[in-house]
Amino acid sequence: MAQSDARDRLVAGAADMLRRRGLNATSVRELAKHSGAPLGSTYHYFPGGKSQLAAEAVRLADALTVRKLTAELSAGPVDGLRAFVGMWRKIVVDSDFQAGCPVLAVSVEDQPDEDDEPRRAAAEAFGHWTVLLADALREHGAAEDAAERTATLIVAAIEGTVALCRAQRSIRPLDQTAEALENIVRSVLGAGADQPN
Amino acid sequence: MAQSDARDRLVAGAADMLRRRGLNATSVRELAKHSGAPLGSTYHYFPGGKSQLAAEAVRLADALTVRKLTAELSAGPVDGLRAFVGMWRKIVVDSDFQAGCPVLAVSVEDQPDEDDEPRRAAAEAFGHWTVLLADALREHGAAEDAAERTATLIVAAIEGTVALCRAQRSIRPLDQTAEALENIVRSVLGAGADQPN
Numbered sequence: 329m330a331q332s333d334a335r336d337r338l339v340a341g342a343a344d345m346l347r348r349r350g351l352n353a354t355s356v357r358e359l360a361k362h363s364g365a366p367l368g369s370t371y372h373y374f375p376g377g378k379s380q381l382a383a384e385a386v387r388l389a390d391a392l393t394v395r396k397l398t399a400e401l402s403a404g405p406v407d408g409l410r411a412f413v414g415m416w417r418k419i420v421v422d423s424d425f426q427a428g429c430p431v432l433a434v435s436v437e438d439q440p441d442e443d444d445e446p447r448r449a450a451a452e453a454f455g456h457w458t459v460l461l462a463d464a465l466r467e468h469g470a471a472e473d474a475a476e477r478t479a480t481l482i483v484a485a486i487e488g489t490v491a492l493c494r495a496q497r498s499i500r501p502l503d504q505t506a507e508a509l510e511n512i513v514r515s516v517l518g519a520g521a522d523q524p525n
Numbered sequence: 526m527a528q529s530d531a532r533d534r535l536v537a538g539a540a541d542m543l544r545r546r547g548l549n550a551t552s553v554r555e556l557a558k559h560s561g562a563p564l565g566s567t568y569h570y571f572p573g574g575k576s577q578l579a580a581e582a583v584r585l586a587d588a589l590t591v592r593k594l595t596a597e598l599s600a601g602p603v604d605g606l607r608a609f610v611g612m613w614r615k616i617v618v619d620s621d622f623q624a625g626c627p628v629l630a631v632s633v634e635d636q637p638d639e640d641d642e643p644r645r646a647a648a649e650a651f652g653h654w655t656v657l658l659a660d661a662l663r664e665h666g667a668a669e670d671a672a673e674r675t676a677t678l679i680v681a682a683i684e685g686t687v688a689l690c691r692a693q694r695s696i697r698p699l700d701q702t703a704e705a706l707e708n709i710v711r712s713v714l715g716a717g718a719d720q721p722n
Binding site: 350434437450455492 | 530545547548549550616623624625626628629630631632633634635644647648651652666670673674675677678681682683685686687688689691692693694698701702704705706709
């Protein structure tokens with residue numbers, strides 16, 4: 329296995345653990361084991377320890393989401409929203425409601441101020457997604473403030489819905505949120521102002 | 526201190542820990558210490574251990590939220606929504622972005638199927654809040670399906686926004702989500718269908 333492959337596998341494994349168990353409950357030893365990597369290699373690739381590895385896992389999830397959103401938003405905000413929803417649906421359903429979002433996971437556990445790289449990576453990730461969605465909404469006719477507000481609503485609502493689905497062991501909250509958000513996006517774009525929900 | 530006081534203090538302390546650190550990373554020993562209670566009393570009051578205590582903490586947060594929502598929704602869905610938002614704003618701001626929602630916290634960490642009482646309590650809590658909001662929306666003129674969809678959107682969006690605020694160390698996402706949701710509620714009630722967002 330090439331060096332970069334081993335490193336990438338550790339980051340992907342860490343992202344998967346964060347999706348399932350969160351940050352504070354996961355040790356570097358468990359992350360190494362989950363990725364099938366020797367413990368020593370973890371410290372070799374990530375001298376900053378768990379917070380460095382977790383931050384890279386958050387950035388991986390961020391980058392994959394940015395790539396997906398950028399590609400799908402080129403067809404318009406509704407298509408972008410559907411792709412965003414579909415991505416989370418697959419993660420939740422394929423894991424039988426055991427996995428969610430590593431970005432949310434590191435956002436809801438406190439980290440010491442001097443070691444909060446994962447939290448800062450999460451803040452950037454949410455920012456990237458919101459900007460992409462807001463830009464697409466504006467480009468398709470939404471007013472400046474409505475675009476930003478709606479983009480924030482979409483990111484927050486999808487993240488929250490993933491948690492609801494996991495708690496309730498049901499995909500129904502995501503179906504409902506997706507329909508509500510799609511109606512809102514259409515309204516904001518001026519295509520269906522008489523049917524806001 | 527009366528027996529019930531000691532027990533209540535343990536549950537309140539557990540809720541506070543869950544808001545900040547989540548479930549898996551918190552030991553019964555830490556919960557006892559955080560509540561200023563002897564470790565033995567924890568096992569005395571909660572023979573089911575951490576999952577029983579955590580489930581009661583989730584039910585406490587549920588009950589407080591139900592009480593608040595029920596009281597404020599009597600003045601209408603917009604007032605109820607504002608109170609719901611205000612409750613979370615206070616928790617996030619007063620804790621300097623260190624605390625969020627214990628119900629969400631236990632929803633995003635996997636628990637073994639044979640020991641998932643906290644997750645089941647969280648599912649019930651989200652259900653209670655959604656039903657209260659949906660009932661109020663229906664009573665004030667929303668259509669059946671729009672009421673349920675909008676109630677789910679509100680609960681999911683506020684929960685997700687609390688995570689965004691904590692990650693970004695900013696209350697701005699909550700301000701934006703609150704404004705977007707208020708516009709949506711007004712639209713669904715038929716009071717402002719020309720201004721969905």
